[in-house]
Amino acid sequence: MVALAQTPPSADRLRLIDESLAQAWADQVRHDDRLRGLAVEVRFDRGVAHLSGEVAEPGELRLVRDLVGRLAGVYGVWCRVGVGGREPVVVDLGCGPTKQWSGNLGLDIFPAPGVDAVADLSGSLPLADNSVDVLFAVHILEHLIDFLPLVDECHRVLRPGGVLHVMSPWWGHVNAVADPTHVRLMDVQTFKGICQLRPPGTPRWYPLHAGCDGASIFADLTPLPPDAAPAPPTHLARFFD
Template structure:
C-alpha cells in the first residue's frame, strides 16, 4: 500500500529534525555547508562541500536514517558546480541548473536527444544523472543504463525513480512497457558478464514508487558482495 500524503508529511518533519540534530552534534558533518530538505521521504542536498568524500559522508549518514527513500544531491564540491544530466526531463527538471535532455523541445530542455540511443556526452563527463520516470517507458533499458555508466565520473551517481510494479499507476499508464521492482536494481548491479557494473548507495520503495542511487564501478572493482547487496535486496 502506498504511503499516505499525511504520513509522508509527518515523516518529512521527523527526518528534518533528525538531520538538524545530526548536523549539530556529529563532527563529521557539523561544519559542512550542505542544506538538506525532505520531500516525500527524499532528501534533497544542496550547498557546498569541500571534497567529494565529505559529500559521500553526508549522503551515507542521511541514507541510514529510517524512512529515507532516496538521497538526491546537487552540491558544489571544491568550488566546482556539478555537471548534472536530467534525462527525459520533459517540462520539469529536478533542479534548476541541470542539463535537461529530451527528444522533444521544451523550455527545460538544453540538449535534444533520444535517450534510448547513444547519449551525446563524453566519457566520464557527468557528476550526476537523473532517470526519473524513464526506464518504465523503454522496452530494453539496459543500453541506457550502460550509457549512463559511460558518461558518469568514477564518483558519480545515477538517481533512478520508477513506478513500483504492484502499484496501479504502473499498469494504468499505457505508455509503460516495463514493470520494475527494487530487486530490478540488484539485477542491474550484478549482471553476469556485463562490462559495466554498479554498486548500490541506496534503494527503497514507498508502496507506489521505487528509488535507487547507483555508483558506477569504473576502475576494475569487484562486483558488489552479498553483504553489500543484502542491505537493500533479497
C-alpha cells in the same frame, strides 16, 4: 521481499515523516563532529532527501550521503552538491518541461521548454565520457523496452563517484499499468540485477541506496571501475533480497 499489499503513505503521513527525518538529521549534525562545518543543506520531500551546497572534497559528500541514507524512512538521496569549488554537472534525462533543479541540463526526445538538447534516450547520449556528476532518470526506464543500453550509457558519461538517480513506478501499484506508454515493470530487485547479475564485461554499478514507498521505486547507483570490489553482502542486504 516487498509485499503485494503495500500501501503508499498518505500525504499527511509523508509530511510527518519528512518532519521526523528533518529532526533526526538535525540531531545527527549536532552530535557528529564529522558533519560540523560542512555547508550541505538536507531537505526531505516525501521521503526523498535533497542535498545541496558545497564540500571541499568527494569524501565529505560521500559521508553525508551515507549518513542521510541510513535514516529510517528515506527512500532516495538526491544530490546537487559542488565539490572543491566546482559546480556539479547535472543532467535530467527525459525531463520534459520539468527538471529536478532549474540549473540542470535537460535532455528529451521532444523539444519543450526546459529541454536543452533533443536526444533519443534509446540510443547514444550526446555527452562525453566521464563528463557528468549526476544523472536523473525520473519516470524514464519504464518507457523503454530495453533500458539496459541507456543504463550503460549513463555509466559511460558519469565521472568516477558520479550518481545515477532513478525513480519509476513500482510494479505492484496501479500507476505502473495505468499509463499505456509504460512497457516495463520495475521493482527494487531490478537494481539488484543491474548491480550483480549482468554478464562479465558489462558496466558494473554499486548501489548507494534503494527503496520503495508503495507507489514508486528509487535507486541511487554509482559506477564501478572494472577492477573494483563489488558491494559487500552486508551492504546489499539493506536493499535487496
